[in-house]
Amino acid sequence: MSSTAATPGKNGRRLNGNLRGWFARQPVWVRIVGVLAVIALAYLLPYTAEIPLIGPQIVTEGIDWPSALFNMSYYVLLALGLNVVVGYAGLLDLGYVGFFAVGAYTVALLTSPDSRLGTEWPWLAAVPFAIAVAMISGLILGWPTLRLRGDYLAIVTLGFAEIIRIVAQSTETLRGDRGFTDIPHPPGQQTDGSALFGVRDATPYYWLGLTVIILVVLGVRNLDRSRVGRSWLAIREDEEAAEIMGVRTIKYKLWAFAIGACIGGLGGVMFAGQQGFMNSGTFVLQFSILVLAGVVMGGSGNIPGAILGGALISYIPDRLRGIQDPIFHTDLFGFRFAIFGAVIILIMIFRPQGLIPSRRRAMELKDREKEAAPS
């Protein structure tokens, strides 16, 4: 099978495409070694500052580097989950933060001493519950709404996230602004007997996050290559055509929603476990939009794109922290959204399909353009 036949005349136009094409043509063992090397490097990221010259340029200043890495890891997780919904199944979900909140609140309710339930479970015991509750909330939201299309679905999901936030804000059980304190950390001890997941060093959290990401990537990748993935692809490209091929569209859309919710909930679980404290202010709408921007920026519909996009939306603002601008002498962090917006606009101008584009996606966009303005 020659991969050149697939894109006549398009080879060599993008370095990126070439690199990926080159990688795909390598023997299996080379690819495995390559992937393992990338994973190993990812685990070593907390030691970036040790690299002479470039290291100090990369690490964040206003926030310690391991914490910044952990932040990146849960944003990446969220981007991966949202990518299933938006990138694979093509469902515009603007309320993704809702599932993140559901995951985090379930953990808080089950573990925090502030909770009315009074269960005070360890963190690990609450994890499966939180994921299950997030998934169920995905199904409950999806069942009535997935019959809607495009813009309508976006509006309903937007409403969902706001409902979650407002309920959290105003019910006694969810404690509003006061929030939950003393949410336990993940279990484990270091050799000297101190807690592995403490408050001083975020490195173990980052490693945990990275491990979860790897597992999620493996799961999502397998799904994408299965019949489920083929069904998602067909639905995204042309829902009616998918239906008359025999795809039970509502079922696969629900699947996408539930899996996305699951991963989002998992992000919330990690977040709650590391922060130890959370309140209703954490789950603002901005958050959903930011993650969506990350997915689109990285390249909707492919895993490396979602990872890159998710990492960037967290890294850029964190990197700006603690840097003074030369004119107003304020923290550049305050300008993060302005800078961020400019970066997104630039990316959308120069790489409208995202930093790591999916060729399929490019084709779909072109097709929609034709539909919008038939020649």
Add this chain to the structure above:
Amino acid sequence: MLLELQEISLSYGRIQALHEISLTVDQGEIVALIGANGAGKSTTMRAVSGLRPVSHGKIIFDGQDITKLRADLRVVRGVSQSPEGRGIFPGMTVRDNLEMGAYTRRNRVEINKDLDRAFSLFPRLKERERQMGGTMSGGEQQMLAVGRALMSRPKLLLLDEPSMGLAPMLIQQIFDIIVEINQQGTTILLVEQNAQQALSRAHRAYVLETGRIVKSGTGSELLSDPSVKDAYLGVA
């Protein structure tokens, strides 16, 4: 009788698109539906394939009532539609598009047989096997849509405007292939604006006007019918 529509009505919101349409398609036939834009031809197709629910009436397929059956299950029963216009998957290769047509089937050997059949009906698709659907010309996409619809090995093939946007020579060609598919044993219900071609190839035809059937007969009868000539054939 393979397909029977019994007085079906269908509305888009408050606009009624079909008024008690009744028609039949017998095993082995090519039946054409002709009519002007907005007469309800495509809507009828969508009712048969299950993309739109009907508000009244019954759809009987292969002796069973499928009025309330979901669209994906109708494919399993043997109804397959080639949708109007750009109904292909633009980001899938030609090959993957065809494979998508066999979505409800499991038998690899049989699927491969039908792939070969699609490629022999449309040699052009074989040449473009690894090309993305969206990069092909209108005519090629049309061929792909028809080939894909065949991949479910349907009892009834619904073709919605197979000649739309094609050059005259290609129109001839695609109708030749439609007749060939029919001779290989597939029953066809065809919607066409190109009434001349449709009527000369179909065994029987129905004329639709504003959601009602106003005439029916054999292809040749309608071809020589003065009012049909006047309205749809563009000759005085």
